[in-house]
Amino acid sequence: xxxxxxxxxxxxxxxxxxxxxxxxxxxxxxxxxxxxxxxxxxxxxxxxxxxxxxxxxxxxxxxxxxxxxxxxxxxxxxxxxxxxxxxxxxxxxxxxxxxxxxxxxxxxxxxxxxxxxxxxxxxxxxxxxxxxxxxxxxxxxxxxx
Amino acid sequence: xxxxxxxxxxxxxxxxxxxxxxxxxxxxxxxxxxxxxxxxxxxxxxxxxxxxxxxxxxxxxxxxxxxxxxxxxxxxxxxxxxxxxxxxxxxxxxxxxxxxxxxxxxxxxxxxxxxxxxxxxxxxxxxxxxxxxxxxxxxxxx
Numbered sequence: 573x574x575x576x577x578x579x580x581x582x583x584x585x586x587x588x589x590x591x592x593x594x595x596x597x598x599x600x601x602x603x604x605x606x607x608x609x610x611x612x613x614x615x616x617x618x619x620x621x622x623x624x625x626x627x628x629x630x631x632x633x634x635x636x637x638x639x640x641x642x643x644x645x646x647x648x649x650x651x652x653x654x655x656x657x658x659x660x661x662x663x664x665x666x667x668x669x670x671x672x673x674x675x676x677x678x679x680x681x682x683x684x685x686x687x688x689x690x691x692x693x694x695x696x697x698x699x700x701x702x703x704x705x706x707x708x709x710x711x712x713x714x715x716x717x
Numbered sequence: 718x719x720x721x722x723x724x725x726x727x728x729x730x731x732x733x734x735x736x737x738x739x740x741x742x743x744x745x746x747x748x749x750x751x752x753x754x755x756x757x758x759x760x761x762x763x764x765x766x767x768x769x770x771x772x773x774x775x776x777x778x779x780x781x782x783x784x785x786x787x788x789x790x791x792x793x794x795x796x797x798x799x800x801x802x803x804x805x806x807x808x809x810x811x812x813x814x815x816x817x818x819x820x821x822x823x824x825x826x827x828x829x830x831x832x833x834x835x836x837x838x839x840x841x842x843x844x845x846x847x848x849x850x851x852x853x854x855x856x857x858x859x
Contacts, residue, residue, distance in 0.1 A: 577822060578852045579815045584844040625848070630819070633735055634746055635811025640845070641748065 580627045580694055581637045585647055587656035590617040591672040594661075615659065620674075621699040622651065622681060626691035638691040650684040674700040678708035686710065720835055721777045722765040725787050727796035730757040731812040734801075755799065760817075761840040762791060764825060767854075768832025778831035790824040814839055814847040822849040 592615035593607040603611045610616070624647060628637045654664065660672035666680045682696045697707040732755035733747035743751045750756070764787060768777040794804055800812040806824065810816045818839040826834045835854060840846040 576852050577819060578850045579819055580848040580850075581815060582838075582846040582848060630813075630815045632810075633737065635733065635813035635816045637815055637847075639746065 578627060579630055579637060580625045581691070582623055582625045583640065583643055583647070585622045585624065585652060586619060587622070587652050588617060588619050589655050589658050589660050590615045591660040591667075592616070593671050593673060595671050615661065618700050620677070623695075623697040624685060624693070625695040625697075626688065627694045628691040638688075642690050643688065646688050647685065651681055674698050674704065674706045675708075678706045682708045682710060718767050719770055719777050720765050720767050721780075721832070722763050723780060723783050723787065724761060724763050725792065726759055726761050727792055728757060728759050729795050729798050729800050730755045731800040732756065733811050733813065735811060755801065758841050760795075762787070762821065763836075763838040764834070765836040765838070766829060766832040767835035778829070783829070786825065786828045790828060791821060794824075814841045814845060818847040818849040
């Protein structure tokens with residue numbers, strides 16, 4: 573029966589960062605109308621919670637899909653070191669061109685993690701606040717620009 | 718299709734050790750989870766059942782019945798137990814979140830007569846969980 577089952581491992585990480593939602597493709601008035609207080613000129617911050625899910629065969633010798641030490645080190649290097657206590661707009665090159673909405677943040681983090689060598693990345697879910705969350709599972713790579 | 722989820726919590730101890738590996742390899746792979754006398758967690762189990770609400774009762778399944786199944790199959794087996802030594806279904810397996818979630822799926826699936834088991838999510842802590850799905854089900858990445 574277990575051959576017909578799919579197991580995923582989920583791990584939660586946290587980082588704190590600031591952002592400002594603003595696009596040069598819109599006028600000042602339109603930016604203000606579309607993004608509201610998220611367009612305030614000096615930005616604001618969140619404690620982001622990132623849930624990373626990977627899948628694969630459970631190794632009978634270890635009982636694991638992937639060793640958490642490896643996953644933690646990869647996420648630390650690919651995401652946390654570059655995002656924690658940073659400005660997403662100023663410090664993350666991907667957001668020089670794209671609005672750092674949490675939708676786009678999901679896609680960016682997915683891209684950074686999809687080459688994890690020990691298991692298959694299946695989902696990135698981000699809670700921007702306790703009330704807002706976003707998920708990305710690959711596929712359509714078009715984010716909001 | 719409607720999804721219904723019930724949550725329970727249980728407390729258990731475990732340790733990670735593979736007798737086919739050397740003491741050094743066990744220590745390297747499993748770290749502090751290999752400490753010889755084990756350690757424990759408060760596990761949170763979320764069980765999701767999928768189905769259509771019955772036109773008479775409005776229920777996918779009777780929550781009371783699901784509660785009884787969870788109590789019988791999971792709580793009585795695992796709550797305040799040592800997962801390595803006291804749960805025969807886990808014998809010969811490392812009691813990781815992944816393996817426990819799969820064993821819980823195998824215990825619950827044949828007992829759920831209304832609707833069908835959709836997902837078993839087992840949290841070992843707030844930051845670590847395993848999901849078990851049937852391959853090909855909605856919500857499972859294939």
